Amino acid sequence: MTADAAPSGHPLRILVVEDEALIALELECLLDDLGHITVGVACNSSEAIAVGRATAPDVALVDIHLVDGPTGVEVARALAADPRTTVVFMTANAKRIPDDFAGAFGVIAKPYSERVVASTLAYVAGCRAGRPQAHCPDGFSPSPACAAAR
Secondary structure, three states: OOOOOOOOOOOOEEEEEOOOHHHHHHHHHHHHHOOOEEEEEEOOHHHHHHHHHHHOOOEEEEOOOEOOEOOHHHHHHHHHOOOOOEEEEEEOOHHHOOOOHHHOOEEEEOOOOHHHHHHHHHHHHHHHOOOOOOOOOOOEEEOHHHHHHO
């Protein structure tokens, strides 16, 4: 476990919504190294929504463009409707994110680094626990609603 790992006993349960198998596998390995639990990996919108509803993850890392098209926004709206799930976009297509961020907490731009993912998840965990950090981590852009709440 690395220094950036989840605190003992407090791992985040994370759904990975990514259609590129190597990226999804890399994320799963990184999440494991950080001490988090991957509750599922989905490569299309219907699978992502079904797995999200079945597992109620703490966090969903959602790509905008999936195998069935630019459906990540629909996935974000569906998953963010459950207050137990915090959605974070991970995309190289940030221009496709609507002004309201489809209920997502923010976005990590691809290509991402392990450090950005780790610091963003730590930030999300702090916000979920009512202990937000003073500054957003580098490489993470908060949604307008998230930025206004700080």
